[in-house]
Amino acid sequence: MARASVRQLWKAKLEGTLAPKEWPDAPTLQRTPFVGRVLGIDPSLRGTGLALVEFAAGRQPVLLHCETVKVPARHAMAFCLAEIHRAIARHLEQYAPRHVALEQTIYVQNFQTAQILGAARGAAIAAAALREVETFEYPPLRVKQAVVGRGHAGKEQVARTVRTLLGHGLTLGLDESDAAAVALCHAFTWRE
DSSP: OOOOOHHHHHHHHHHTOOOOOOOTTOOOOOOOOOOEEEEEEEOOSSEEEEEEEEEOTTSOOEEEEEEEEEOOTTSOHHHHHHHHHHHHHHHHHHHOOSEEEEEOOOOOSSHHHHHHHHHHHHHHHHHHHHTTOEEEEEOHHHHHHHHTSOTTOOHHHHHHHHHHHHTOOOOOOHHHHHHHHHHHHHHHHOOO
């Protein structure tokens, strides 16, 4: 049996006569859509974004609640971490999300900034761990790729896309839209 040339294969594909190749025992590539609530978190010491998004099969994602945990600069780091922990614990108790999704810290300007962001992430992760809620972490490039389709999208573009995906006209703060983007990324890339 002679092999078809690439040109013949393209011609058959364009004409709609190219039959898909049958593979014995091939795994299915369909993924099960994520169903449930996700608490997305964009951790920061002074402005942690929180967004609770609900996903249901065959329905557009719904933003149930969002807020930014703002702590003035006059407060010490320990106070800030306690506020982050309290806010996340309150969301976990009130809304009972299936999963928590956090944005990882990839690039920081200096060592001290890395320590501060790490502490904020730690407070968030501890709040979820104490309530035995599964926690997932995603690098910023993956979040942007999953939500916008471009890993180097700007914060404003992410915010516009999140607003479109959630189907409402409400303008979210940048920390809140980043948190919602992390929740969307989790659901869009979820593998059971």
